[in-house]
Amino acid sequence: MQSEDTPKGFALGLTAYFLWGFLPLYMKAVAHIPAVEIIAHRVIWSIPVAAAVLVWLGRTADLKAALRSPRTIGMAAMTAALISVNWGIYVWSIASGHALEAALGYYINPLFSVFLGAVLLGEKLRPAQWAAIGLAAAAVLVLTVENGRIPYVGLSLTLTWGIYAYLKKSLPVGPNQGFLLEVLMLAPPALAYILWLAAEGTGHFMVGVPSDTWLILGLGLVTAGPLMIYGNAAKLLRLSTIGVMQYIAPTMIMLIAVFLFDEPFGHARAIAFPMIWAALALYTWSMLRARRG
Secondary structure (H helix, E strand, O other), X not given: OOOOOOHHHHHHHHXXXXXXXXXXXXXXXXXXXXXXXXXXXXXHHHHHHHHHHHHHHOOHHHHHHHHOOHHHHHHHHHHHHHHHHHHHHHHHHHHOOOHHHHHHHHHHXXXXXXXXXXXXXXXXXXXXXXXXXXXXXXXXXXHHHHHOOOOHHHHHHHHHHHHHHHHHHHOOOOHHXXXXXXXXXXXHHHHHHHHHHHHHOOXXXXXXXXXXXXXXXXXXXXXXXXHHHHHHHHOOOOHHHHHHHOOHHHHHHHHHHHHOOOOOOHHHHHHHHHHHHHHHHHHHHHHHHHHHO
């Protein structure tokens, strides 16, 4: 485990989280394209980007070994299914005016990961961590009572990404190789869907507005790029540093949703979001204190 932060790791980490923070702007630009079509193209155009990175790193042998392991294939199928559902919810949330709920989901995610560690792995949590989880749960309750419905978009993003991250830790292959394996497994149905859209004349790739084609081609870069950058940053940063930096993206998503997408913040969110920020501050303080100890 990395014991000290490096300038390179810090720069890579900031780059990854800022790219994820700006991603809603890109997704808003393709909001007129159905979410399922966007996901299919994210899969297909991520393959050349992820493959190029593996070739550059000289780690293709690891991928070949993974492809020969039924256990790895089975686990990758589960993570691939989860990440595709997560992408679908995220793309739909931006296009349909629920970016604030997406931000909520990514704020809650680190606390959900801690909860999963306690429930599934038997990890002992400090009182401050339990208090942080309780505070986040109370914030979700406030939103549910005030709005008359569960914030299903945010919770769905939290659940799918949290379980994906949990299973990903058990995947016996590196993060870059694992990502390429996932998109390769998703490629056949994605390609079949794109070809079906082309045959029906309802697709957006190389049809109509040229900018749509360029935006679709760019989906691979905006999908695989930040993930690959983050994978390299994680090796050069302390876990506590990564824990604090992960709040950058949802904060940017929230600001973009309010000030650029004109999504209403409302009274319930004015109560719930500060509760979640307080929970994250409590969790971060507990994590940093434990590290010093």
